[in-house]
Structures are given as C-alpha cells and as structure tokens.
Amino acid sequence: xxxxxxxxxxxxxxxxxxxxxxxxxxxxxxxxxxxxxxxxxxxxxxxxxxxxxxxxxxxxxxxxxxxxxxxxxxxxxxxxxxxxxxxxxxxxxxxxxxxxxxxxxxxxxxxxxxxxxxxxxxxxxxxxxxxxxxxxxxxxxxxxxxxxxxxxxxxxxxxxxxxxxxxxxxxxxxxxxxxxxxxxxxxxxxxxxxxxxxxxxxxxxxxxxxxxxxxxxxxxxxxxxxxxxxxxxxxxxxxxxxxxxxxxxxxxxxxxxxxxxxxxxxxxxxxxxxxxxxxxxxxxxxxxxxxxxxxxxxxxxxxxxxxxxxxxxxxxxxxxxxxxxxxxxxxxxxxxxxxxxxxxxxxxxxxxxxxxxxxxxxxxxxxxxxxxxxxxxxxxxxxxxxxxxxxxxxxxxxxxxxxxxxxxxxxxxxxx
Numbered sequence: 001x002x003x004x005x006x007x008x009x010x011x012x013x014x015x016x017x018x019x020x021x022x023x024x025x026x027x028x029x030x031x032x033x034x035x036x037x038x039x040x041x042x043x044x045x046x047x048x049x050x051x052x053x054x055x056x057x058x059x060x061x062x063x064x065x066x067x068x069x070x071x072x073x074x075x076x077x078x079x080x081x082x083x084x085x086x087x088x089x090x091x092x093x094x095x096x097x098x099x100x101x102x103x104x105x106x107x108x109x110x111x112x113x114x115x116x117x118x119x120x121x122x123x124x125x126x127x128x129x130x131x132x133x134x135x136x137x138x139x140x141x142x143x144x145x146x147x148x149x150x151x152x153x154x155x156x157x158x159x160x161x162x163x164x165x166x167x168x169x170x171x172x173x174x175x176x177x178x179x180x181x182x183x184x185x186x187x188x189x190x191x192x193x194x195x196x197x198x199x200x201x202x203x204x205x206x207x208x209x210x211x212x213x214x215x216x217x218x219x220x221x222x223x224x225x226x227x228x229x230x231x232x233x234x235x236x237x238x239x240x241x242x243x244x245x246x247x248x249x250x251x252x253x254x255x256x257x258x259x260x261x262x263x264x265x266x267x268x269x270x271x272x273x274x275x276x277x278x279x280x281x282x283x284x285x286x287x288x289x290x291x292x293x294x295x296x297x298x299x300x301x302x303x304x305x306x307x308x309x310x311x312x313x314x315x316x317x318x319x320x321x322x323x324x325x326x327x328x329x330x331x332x333x334x335x336x337x338x339x340x341x342x343x344x345x346x347x348x349x350x351x352x353x354x355x356x357x358x359x360x361x362x363x364x365x366x367x368x369x370x371x372x373x374x375x376x377x378x379x380x381x382x383x384x385x386x387x388x389x390x391x392x393x394x395x396x397x398x399x400x401x402x403x404x405x406x407x408x409x410x411x412x413x414x415x416x
Contacts (some may be wrong), residue, residue, distance in 0.1 A: 108405025130191030155197025162188015170367025322381030
C-alpha cells in the first residue's frame with residue numbers, strides 16, 4: 001500500500017513532503033490525524049529503512065542528545081512499569097510513540113522534502129482549526145469550543161500553530177507568501193481566544209520576548225507589522241465583550257482571592273491551586289521515584305478523609321501542571337525525564353540561532369519555529385498537563401523531529 005502510494009505521488013521525496021504537510025494540516029480538524037500519521041510515518045520509515053537509517057547515522061552527532069532524551073523518557077517510564085505491580089501497560093504508549101517519532105526525523109533527513117510543505121501545512125492547520133472553533137462558538141453556541149477534544153488542549157495546539165506561522169512569515173518575508181503565513185498566525189491566535197484558553201497567553205509572552213531578542217534578524221517591515229498586529233489582536237480582545245477574555249481574566253482574579261480567603265475551591269483556578277497543594281504533599285512523601293496513578297488516587301482519597309485537601313479535586317485526572325505531574329508520578333527522576341524532552345530540543349534549535357553559526361534565512365525560520373514549539377509546550381504545562389493526551393504528546397514529538405530534519409537540511413543547502 002505504501003509502495004503504491006509513493007508511486008502515485010511520483011517520488012519518495014514527494015511522499016515524505018505530503019506527510020510533512022498533512023501532519024500539521026490535519027492535526028486539529030480531525031480527531032485521528034496526529035495519531036494516524038504517527039503510524040504512517042513510522043511504517044514508512046520501516047519500509048524505507050536503509051535510507052532512513054543512513055540519513056540518521058550521518059547526522060547522529062547533531063541529533064543524538066535529542067534522540068537520547070526521548071529514549072531516556074521512555075526507558076524511565078518502562079522501568080517504573082516493571083517495578084510497580086499496579087502499573088498498567090497503557091502507560092507505555094505515549095513515551096514509546098514519542099520516541100518512535102524519531103522516524104519523522106530520519107525520513108526528512110533521507111528524502112529532503114521542501115520546507116514549504118511544512119509551512120503550508122501549519123498555515124492550513126491554523127486557519128482550519130480557527131474555522132472549526134468559530135463554527136462551534138457562533139453557529140452551534142458552544143461556550144468553550146474544542147473541536148471534539150478538550151478545549152484547553154485544542155486552544156494550546158492552535159496557539160502553537162499560530163506562533164509557528166509567525167516563524168514561517170520570517171522565513172518567507174521576501175515573498176508574497178508571507179501574507180498567508182500572517183493570516184495563519186492571526187487565525188491561530190484568534191481561534192485560541194475563542195476556546196477561552198488562558199494558559200496559551202503565557203506562551204504568547206515568551207514568543208514576544210523571543211522575537212524581541214532576535215529582532216535584528218527580522219528585517220522586513222511587513223513581518224514586523226505582522227508581529228505587532230498579532231500581539232495587539234490578543235490585547236484588543238480584552239475590550240471585546242463577545243471574546244470572553246475580560247470575563248475570563250476577572251473570573252481568574254476572583255477565583256484566586258476567594259481561594260486564599262478560605263472560600264470554596266470549586267472554581268477553575270481554585271481546583272488547580274488545591275491540586276498543586278495535594279501534589280506538594282505527595283512529592284514530600286515520595287521525592288525520588290514518585291508513585292503510580294493507582295497509588296496517587298488512593299493518596300488523594302486519604303488526604304480528603306484527613307481533611308488536608310478539598311474533595312472537589314477527586315474527579316480530576318491530573319494535577320494541571322506538567323512539572324508537578326512528573327514529580328508526583330516519577331519523583332526527581334521523572335521530572336528529569338520530562339525536562340530532558342524540553343531542554344534537549346531547545347538547545348538544539350538555540351544553537352542554530354547563534355551568531356557564530358551564521359544561519360541562513362531558511363534555517364533561521366525553522367530553528368525559530370522549533371524554539372516556539374518547545375517554549376509553547378513549556379508555557380502550556382504551567383497550568384495544564386499538555387503531555388497528558390496522546391494527541392498533544394505526539395504533535396510535540398513529531399513537530400520537533402520534523403523541524404530538526406528540515407533545519408539540518410537547510411544548513412546543508414546553504415550556498416548551494
């Protein structure tokens with residue numbers, strides 16, 4: 001089946017380019033898109049194993065720390081599964097599939113698809129995702145639209161696509177196609193506002209600081225205007241009643257003051273604060289290796305019976321903070337495993353932006369996109385467990401590895 005598909009597309013490069021396009025394009029408009037394409041990419045790498053293996057081996061020095069970080073994350077969780085009788089086999093799915101996403105890196109390095117396939121996929125995904133939540137909000141009357149999944153996860157991923165579009169505009173700044181990248185960025189930010197997601201705003205602040213840091217590389221007045229308009233759009237949404245931003249901000253402030261005044265924890269922010277309190281108690285009990293989910297649930301019930309935490313948190317599936325979630329379930333070692341899959345890619349992309357490396361325009365835009373993906377997920381994880389869902393986890397891993405491959409290809413193309 002894969003061989004016939006490759007023949008229809010004409011070349012292996014064209015087939016890989018189609019995968020690079022479809023992954024971000026279908027990431028939000030379908031529930032199955034990210035998961036299905038992770039399998040297709042992995043199977044394709046197996047079918048094309050000799051070329052994929054040789055390409056990865058050729059670039060092993062540049063990519064080894066990122067690959068090893070994802071491997072370490074999987075091996076740690078596998079070790080926890082082996083030593084914890086109560087652990088479920090399903091806990092291995094996410095870390096294993098995130099590690100196997102290295103197949104995307106191998107395919108991109110081996111067959112060198114054009115980076116425009118990724119840019120168009122991101123632009124299309126951001127616009128389509130925004131249209132989905134706009135339809136749900138204004139036609140169906142859904143207060144917190146989320147495209148069939150959790151609106152927080154949907155809004156975060158939409159924010160990520162929108163920010164990557166900004167990096168695409170930097171890459172395409174000498175072309176009229178930068179206008180389309182700008183449209184994708186605005187659509188992603190507007191769609192995030194419609195979902196009512198507040199955690200994404202932190203990612204936007206980090207992105208603004210990043211663009212200020214590298215403002216010298218954004219020489220296009222058109223792109224600079226786009227950046228100003230994008231950030232102004234979010235700020236202006238506060239003054240638009242229908243956006244719901246002002247109400248969300250006010251409600252957050254009321255939730256915090258009510259909680260610390262000894263009032264009810266039954267609110268969006270109050271539940272998070274109570275969950276973080278419970279997490280701190282569990283981390284103090286098992287700081288080194290944490291505990292499995294079954295033990296965590298039992299601990300939560302014990303804390304409630306002892307009057308240490310409010311029972312309102314019992315139905316919650318996680319702790320609404322990636323770092324705390326990693327510490328509770330894996331202790332210090334688990335936190336290091338989680339941190340490694342953020343820090344290793346961040347350092348990879350940051351090295352590509354150093355002045356001494358003299359990155360070309362194509363490499364700069366791709367490396368900037370990589371940093372935006374990593375920093376966005378870090379920001380999302382401050383108030384949400386963005387790695388809780390398979391969709392969010394695979395999207396991160398596949399985007400990181402695809403951007404790494406495109407970035408290395410762009411460097412090799414420099415001067416050719």
